[in-house]
Amino acid sequence: MSPTKQHTVIDSPYGPLTLVADGGVLCGLYMTDQRHRPAEETFGAHAEAPFVEAEEELEAYFAGELKDFSVQLRLHGTPFQRGVWDQLRKIPYGETRTYGELADALGNPGASRAVGLANGKNPIGIIVPCHRVVGADGSLTGYGGGLDRKQRLLDFERGTALF
Structure with a gap:
């Protein structure tokens, strides 16, 4: 454990969110039962x-x-992952993009699968909006926080959410 890491847990409409900072800068936002969630320690x-x-x-x-x-972020990942996460931050509120569109934006049209893997390892959910990525046919595909949460976040941003 890094001595510079700290965390807190806040409530949200999607359940508790664990925020993690490294050197005072946000480096993690994790939901309960999230895939790829680091160990609590x-x-x-x-x-x-x-x-x-x-x-x-x-x-x-x-x-x-x-x-x-606009909160400052410290994204720990490979250069490719950070490139994908940068592209996620460019997806406008209430809109979606496909894995293929993100791969095209990265200049690597054959990298849809790699984009999906990087998307799934996004350490700062919601703020880095990996929930805005859908399959080529517009269907919901994997989401570390669960497909129900993904649908609820998309509905919320589209103004159709029921809390």
Whole structure:
């Protein structure tokens, strides 16, 4: 465990969210029962201070008042993964893109599967909106937080959510 890591847990309409910071910068946002969720002991000590901005932005997002996050992020991953995660942040609120469209945007049209794998390992869900990626036919495909949550997040952003 890094001595610079800290975490907190906040409530959301989608269940508890664990926020993790490294050196005071958000590096993780995990849902309960999330695939690829790191072990709890890697999250560091419990703290509130590094998460004030992230919590405020998430609260505004869930209230329907924020569409673009500005909180500083520290994304730990390979250069390819970080490229995919950068593309995710470019998908507008309420819209979706396919894995193939993301691969095209990265200049590697044959990399749909690799894009999917990188998407699945996104360490900062919701803020880095991996829920906005769908299959080539528009169908919901894998989501680390579960397909029900993915559908609920998409419905929320489209203004059709029922909490």
